[in-house]
Amino acid sequence: MNGSLIIHQPGNSVVTDLGRFRGPRFGLPVNGALDQFSARAANILAANADNAPLLEVTALDFRMRATTDVLIAVTGAPLHLTVGGRECPQWEPVSVRAGETVALRRITGGLRAYVAVHGSVEAPVLLGSCAPDTVVGFGLRLSEGTELKTSRSVGPIRQPYFDLPLFRLGLTRPEFSSRVVVEVTDGPDVDEFGDTADLLYNTEYTVSGRSNHIGLRLGGALPERQSTAEVLSRGVPVGAIEVPSREELLVLHRGRGVTAGYPVLAVVTSRSLDVLAQARPGHTITFRKTTVPEATAQHRAALRELETLRSTVSTVFSLLGIGRQPGWPELVPAAGS
């Protein structure tokens, strides 16, 4: 059954996915959900593919109304979630009845929340991704009245006794704090900073209000490049830490220009990029050095956690008949009972 979600209060929200991985070779940043773990978790909780289009809501309150029964999951920064006025948990699948309003209010502790809808939503695609690109002016930025088409309706799922939450899927939620530790590995140009490179690990940095999806600007003691030779433009990775000015440290995120001519002091690990995605202006950041093998192991541990969640979700959902047929799901007796 097709239906739609009608945006009533867009705040600052877009439809995105995990990113435009084919973009960089054509000069386009990868973009996509800044907090990849939360985005994947939302899609998994809604029984979607990890890379399915979903909503990224940044900082401001957001409201939408469903025209059919849908199943959603909200992850990311802590917030106050209500559906039809009822308070609902984050990081769990949530039933929404036709006509009900979903409201995300008071995003605190972090900066970005993710809303996945079972069956996902329709969005235009460029180079294999729906992720918005502000430079080429591509993507679906939500405004009041935007109608998002959904492809699958899911009947209401309500625990019949005491209206207790039906799902307790037990994902370890990421921690959100105003003081975070960000892990980095040595950048390819660390030697150009000489002894001043150590400042990166001995300084508390403050997130500037001029930060965005392209990069975070951090105030604090700055390592200084010792050489002045002109650097030829070259590809810079997401997570690259540069010192382009005397005022701020620049940490590039997923919207970064693909090439630049600044030396790369250090690179934030994939796992810590999710932490940075949730850092608000005024938050404090300290950096800790790690190694590439350790960073890879950490990233894979997070993916394994998501895999466990996926198999739990798939077991529960198949018992409830979600994803198989539309309409009211019936609890199927377990085999042998």
Add this chain to the structure above:
Amino acid sequence: MAATPTPTPVEVYESGDAALRVVASSPDTEANWTTVHALAEWLEEAGADGVHGAVPTYDSLLVEFDPGVTSARQVRAFVLMGLRQLDFVGAPSRAPRTFEVPVVYGGEYGPDLERVAAHEQLSIQEVIALHTAKSYVIRCLGAPAGSPMMDGPDFPLPVPRLKDPRLSVPAGAVSVAGRQAVIAPAAAPGGWCVIGQTPLAVLDAASEPLVPYVPGDVVRFHQIQPEEFASFAGLKLEAAR
């Protein structure tokens, strides 16, 4: 691209858990460029699991990958295998295409033209003459949005970047900085000196891949007058036949 007669020395650097930087370090800059672009193409063709793609520039290549599927160690081995293969078979060759780019120089179209002329101690006409004299090889695609990065005109001195970068430079801006030249496919902030603007649309978001040129193609600029600008409206940048 011509075949590389001798192997170019290459170094591979860690660049976080999801990328490697490959740098060709021969004194021959042309050989370095050929090597990193040939390697990028090889990686593209090989399509290894978990390798997202490669961004080649002048002497370096950024290889991006998914650390959930592969690892820096595996990708490094893969890159070295590609290099051995290229040493053996040589780099692929492709006939370059030429793009003719009309430009209105100076005035509102090129607000930094006078500054560049003063810095180079040349007249404005001499700056334009040098800029239009050369055939530029597109060395790589850069930011923003697949900008064609070219070795700059034969000015006497490198051009300094603006002290205060502009918050927005319009699409079609023709700029110079250091010893490089570029055309902006899309409006974006910029710190390069804008000396002119082309009325042609460089970026076509409805086509893949977005911009019509690839590294190795050739650009030639020619001067048009401000009153001609509007007559090019709606035209796209296309390879000359």
